[in-house]
Amino acid sequence: MRIGVPRALLYYNFRPSLEYLAQEKTAEIIISSATNNKKLEQGLALCDDEVCLPVKVFMGHVQSLLADVDALFVPRVISLEKKRYICPKFLGLPDMVRAGVGKIPLIAPAINAAWSRHRQLREVERSLKPLGKKRTKLWEALQGAAAAEKQQRRQLAASLDRPPRGKRVAVLGHAYNVFDEYLNFGILKKLSQLGVEPVTVDTFTPGQIDQGAVGLSKDLFWSYGREVVGAAFYCLHSRAVDGVILVASFGCGPDSLITEIISRRFAESSIPLMSIILDEHSSGVGLATRVEAFVDMLNWRDRT
Numbered sequence: 062m063r064i065g066v067p068r069a070l071l072y073y074n075f076r077p078s079l080e081y082l083a084q085e086k087t088a089e090i091i092i093s094s095a096t097n098n099k100k101l102e103q104g105l106a107l108c109d110d111e112v113c114l115p116v117k118v119f120m121g122h123v124q125s126l127l128a129d130v131d132a133l134f135v136p137r138v139i140s141l142e143k144k145r146y147i148c149p150k151f152l153g154l155p156d157m158v159r160a161g162v163g164k165i166p167l168i169a170p171a172i173n174a175a176w177s178r179h180r181q182l183r184e185v186e187r188s189l190k191p192l193g194k195k196r197t198k199l200w201e202a203l204q205g206a207a208a209a210e211k212q213q214r215r216q217l218a219a220s221l222d223r224p225p226r227g228k229r230v231a232v233l234g235h236a237y238n239v240f241d242e243y244l245n246f247g248i249l250k251k252l253s254q255l256g257v258e259p260v261t262v263d264t265f266t267p268g269q270i271d272q273g274a275v276g277l278s279k280d281l282f283w284s285y286g287r288e289v290v291g292a293a294f295y296c297l298h299s300r301a302v303d304g305v306i307l308v309a310s311f312g313c314g315p316d317s318l319i320t321e322i323i324s325r326r327f328a329e330s331s332i333p334l335m336s337i338i339l340d341e342h343s344s345g346v347g348l349a350t351r352v353e354a355f356v357d358m359l360n361w362r363d364r365t
């Protein structure tokens with residue numbers, strides 16, 4: 062059975078695990094290729110206008126896989142941490158896929174950190190049933206994938222402690238906005254070309270994010286939103302970066318809230334903040350110009 066994994070949304074949060082599983086060949090896992098204009102067009106055709114850009118892109122990836130796979134991996138993610146949740150769009154994702162592209166078998170385990178370990182394992186086991194005997198092997202491979210994930214996080218977490226190579230800028234936002242080069246016109250590469258070291262949310266340890274999030278008057282119950290706010294506030298206290306670029310999506314409720322919270326706090330600080338909103342009409346030239354101007358301003362501050 063060939064299982065398709067769309068290279069979109071939470072793929073970017075669990076990339077080491079998913080790539081490990083694809084290499085293991087326990088099951089035939091096919092990850093869709095990078096986002097391109099065709100996938101975006103396909104996603105736009107399958108979604109309402111009100112839907113956020115990352116979900117439109119996800120649907121484009123789903124469409125691109127249909128001809129090559131027997132089933133799609135679309136987990137129904139409710140919560141990844143106790144008493145915290147992620148955007149409800151992830152809860153409804155399997156239903157959106159069914160409504161959008163019709164009858165394709167889905168491997169759609171519900172993931173809920175509020176459940177006991179036993180109940181969660183039963184749910185994963187149930188969702189892997191279509192794989193027959195292979196599911197035991199896949200289950201073993203999942204343990205290896207979790208180890209690969211931990212290893213990558215450990216490596217990244219050390220980078221903030223190293224002296225920066227030139228200027229250092231935190232590019233903060235959902236992983237699918239920050240790492241999808243088509244959506245953000247290669248902002249990380251652009252910064253590197255300008256001699257700036259970009260760091261992203263996964264560079265911050267959970268401890269640093271908690272330290273930053275202490276500055277909130279009320280704890281945020283959105284897991285990923287809290288990570289972004291925690292990392293941004295940590296930058297304010299630690300002075301670990303020279304500037305912060307926030308990357309948000311048009312049409313995203315959680316992003317509009319966290320952009321506002323962060324902007325208000327940075328308005329009282331001397332660390333420069335630039336916020337970028339991505340939508341399907343964004344221009345690569347416009348974005349490159351803004352990034353260049355931001356870096357020029359950081360360099361100019363050093364000279365005055």
Ligand code: SF4
Nearest residue numbers: 113148150310313314
């Ligand atoms: S958090 Fe925002 S960008 Fe992400 S899926 Fe939800 S609405 Fe879309």
